[in-house]
Structures are given as C-alpha cells and as structure tokens.
Amino acid sequence: MATLLDRLWDPHVVADLGEGWSLLHIDRVLLHDLSGARALTEVGEKGHAVARPDLVFATPDHAVSSAPGRTSETFAGGARPIAGLRQRAKETGVRLFDLGQPGHGIVHVMGPELGIVLPGVTLVCGDSHTCTNGGVGALAFGIGASELTHVLATQTLMQRKPRAMRLTYEGVLPKGVTAKDMILAAIGKLGTAGGTGYAVEYAGSAVRALGVEARLTLCNLSIEMGAKMGFVAPDETVFQWLAGRRFAPKGAHWDAALRDWQGLRSDVGARFDAEHAIDAATIAPQITWGTSPEQVLPVTATIPAPATPGDRAALDYMGLEPGRPIAGTKVDWVFIGSCTNSRISDLRDAAVLLRPGAKVAPGVTAWVVPGSEIVKREAEAEGLHRRFLDAGFEWREPGCALCVAANGEAVPPGARCVSTSNRNFVGRQGTGARTHLASPAMAAAAALTGAITDVRAF
C-alpha cells in the first residue's frame, strides 16, 4: 500500500543514510537570478564542477524590470546578478533562457511550460515556490542556496522524507471559484503551519476536474500552508498538456514515459499521516484581509474582530476596520501576475470580465505581467493584450515583478493592491504596501470597480 509520495520518493533514493535520511537523486534543477546565480558562483568558488549541466536550466526572473522594452540593465540592481548568471551558465554549460527568448519567464512557469518538469521527476530550485511544479506530478521542492550548491556539485541532496498528507476536495466548484480559492480556503482552515513537515497530495473529484495550469496554482501555495512540497497524481489531463512540449519525451520514449506515469498514484487504502477534506461546492471566492495568507475570508464576509495581537497589528497595517464587509473596500492597485496566476488560462480568466467599453476605475493602477515570454506571445496572438490595454491595464514584460518587489517596482506606501500572487506579508509588494490575495478574475473585478468585489456579481 504505497502513497504517491512513496512512489515519487523511494525510487530516487541513492543511499539510505539512516534515521530517516536519504541521499536523493535530483533529476532536474532550475536556477534563477538570485539564489541560482549565487549557487553557480559558489560551486565554482568551492572548487567543484557542475556535476550534470544537462539537467540544469536557468532563467532570470526576480531582479528584472517588467517595463515594456526593458533590458537586464533597466533595473540597475539586477544587472550584476543577471550578468553573473549568464556568465556562469556559459562557463558551466547550463542552458539559459534569456530575456525575450521563448522559454524565458518566471522559473516555475517556464519549467512545466517547456516540459523540463515531468511527472515522476525530482526537481529542486532555490525558491520556496518550487512546489508549484507538483501540479504535473513531479516531486518538486524549494531549498536554500547551500543545499542548491550541494545539488549542483553532486546531483543529489540529503533529505528526510516528509510525512504524507492528503487534502481531498470532492464536489463541483461553484461558478467564479478557482484553484486559487481552493487553496486559500485550505490555508484559512489549516493555517500557515498546517502542512509543516508534510508533503501534500491534492486529491478528489474537484482536483481531477482542474486543468494543469490550475493544478500548478493549487500546488503553488503549498508552502504558504507550511508544506515544502505538494502534488497531484498525474493523469490524462497532464499527459495531453505535456505532449509535444519542447523537452517532453518523444516517440518511443514518450510511450515508455506514459507507462511509468500511469502508475503514479496512491493505492486505494494507502495510509496517510494526516487527512483533510474540503467540500468544493461550499467554497466562495476568497480574499485575504491580513498580512498572512491564513488571514483569509470569503469575499461575502465581514472583516473579523482581532482574536490575537497579531490580528490587531495586521488590521492596523492593512488599514481595515473590523465588522465591515470586506467587499467594497477601495483599492488603488491591481497586480495580475506571479508564478501563482500568470499563465495563459489566468489571463483569459481575467480578460473574460473585460466586456467592450470596460475600463479600469479612475485612480486605479492595474498591471498584467505574463509569466513567461511564451505566455506573452500566446496572449498577444489571441489579442488579449489589446483588450487589457484598451481597458486601461498596463501590459508588461514577463518576470516576478510586483510579487516580490525585488526589481525596483513596488506598490507605493499605504496603497491597497489586489494581487494574484501568493504572499501578503508586510512590505512584500513594497514598503507599506497593503496586499489582498485573490484570483485573477477577482483582481480584474477589483480593477474595473475600484473596490474589492465579488466576481460572481459580474
């Protein structure tokens, strides 16, 4: 009786190190311009070669401007790390997807999009949202820069197997409710430490009904629940989505891969260390009110009275009054982007709200930042960018941008932003910025009305 975690983990154990520790083979490594550039440099400084450059892929995403026409120097602070990444990638033979090339993008968007990430592979990146890639059925997790250096030098990592949790969503999602709402609702229920020490398998009919991009969104916020990794058993939906992608197996290899992938699921009756269930039909569009993703509400709810000093501080920071409905709260900024919600289906979800003549509300600054060059080109081919631009959104270049404000772009102090990203921490989108996490459609609704709005009213 094996769980999916067992099936992903066990075959990758190169050596059992005792006491629950394994030396785990890592099949794919993704690098970005901050931790990745650093680790590539460090591995050389420590006198090691990159063990398997053929399994390593790099792209600059964090410290790059998203302004139209940008280069790696538009944001001066990013020029050096990006130059370093390029230089070291060249020296070591690591493949780099540079600005403007198909394949460039937010590291967790470009990986699955290119088929670098596949069901059943182990994948690491020096980035906590590596768990996103579990959406295709990979065992993917974030690590620190030192562990990343270890992986680059040896293609392995010493890890302890996490405990297995299953989070089941049965039922049909109501209209206007998305994977983002599913995972925010779970974090609201289990808390930001609810998944600490666990690998989370998302299961149930509502999960199986999701497209691959929505599964990536679902897994993206595993880390906000404390879980280093989260995944969905790969199925026909995943196989069809991956077929033909640039680094997906071809021909006989594809057939062999399919045979392997079909076995990647938990046995009926497999035992989990923890189990939780959420009725998908009861989930409403979610919006965060505080400075932690667990401080989240259905958009129909009222702002809660503070239960702890932490709640009090969060309400103060957010400038909110308990007892008032969260809907109707005026917003100044809207950000549609990040590795959570910047894929083509996310942009389509947002664009659905843009009826002819629709306009961003006066005084609201609204950005759309596609997750990758391929997403951007696809959206432009469909004319989505025109619709966003005509409605008064800014259409920008791919990267992390306002998700983390590491590239010189920031929401101004005190401004309120509805954001499709994953972290509403104090100062995350800029010093003093107030972040409300929500789905792309909820973000678009906020942009058009100038206030937090129930997307189901559209």
Place this chain on the structure above:
Amino acid sequence: MDPFTTLTGVAAPLLRANIVTDMIIPIQHLVGATRQGLGQHAFERFRDHPDWPLARAAYKGAPILLAGENFGCGSSREGAVWTLQGIGVRCVIAPSFGDIFFNNCFQNGVLPVRLPEDAIRRIAAEVEESPGNARVTVDLERQVVVTPRGEAIPFAVDARKKSALIEGLDEIALTKKRAEEIAAWQARDKQARPWAWESVAP
C-alpha cells in the same frame, strides 16, 4: 562553517508565531549582496516599532533567539540565516520551524532547537527577570538547554546534523565520497527511465 558545540549567552525573546523570512530580511537587500553585512537590515520593517522585543538594549547582540511557532516559514532565502548571524545569533529555539529555514540553519552553523512552547515561555520568563544579565546555555553535545536558574531541558536533534555541526563537516565532500554509488544509480536509472534523460539531452 564554524563548528557548534556549546553556547552560553543572552537569549532574546521574540515569542511571535509565523515569523516569515521576509520579515527577517526584505528581498531587495539580497539582490547582488554577499553573505556579510546583512545584519544592518535585520527585521528593518519591524524594529523601530516601540513594541518590537529585540529593540531593547538588553537584547542587542544576543546569540540565542527564543521564538514562536513556525519560525522562518515562507521564502527559502538563505539570507535570512546570514542576517541572523549578522546580528550575532547562533541558535534559535522555537516550537517549530519552516522546513527550508531549518535546513538552511544547519548549512551555516546555526543550531535550530525545537522545544515545547511552555518550556520556551519558562525560559523567557526567567530571562525577563534580569534582562541582559540572565544567561542561557545551549549544549549540543549533551542536547540540553540550561535555563538561567539552572534547569536543564533536553532537546532532540538528528544525529547526522549534530555531528555535522560539532565537527563542522563539509557535506559536499561527504557526498562526493559516494560518487560511485551515484554514478551506479544514474546508470541504472538510464536503463529504467531513458525518457527522463533523453528528453533533456543537449
């Protein structure tokens, strides 16, 4: 990496749950930064607040941090550990930690100790009786935290991580000794899962 054996010093109480690594250091200070000099930015969005516990002179430079549940959750940035080291921290005691931060600590010679919340509150209460004077000892060899009044509280630590800290081991060098095993695994896997290798072959 500096070896860690035993440490005696001031323990600063920061008993809030869910201190995310974004709070320890905002990302923009890590863009193009080195490991050194990050201490000046530690907790910079919080430290000027009158209620911020670490703002008190008695706790300046404290090598031990007494923390709340889920310390170091969120972003994987290892700079969070370097920043704590930059303000002199060598040991963090908390009921639970973010998984990635927990591993990052060991990589840098910082000891994360898990103790029950009530034990941490007890230590904090004893510390607060004489802020800046009370001393706490963390003895990794014996696996105990000794409170200012002399109570010895045992803690569990992974044997592998413990010896790595005490001896200051280089994990890459250790793993490289297994180069043959790794190569053999890869050779077997190429037979078993050729698709996993061929699809990314340059």
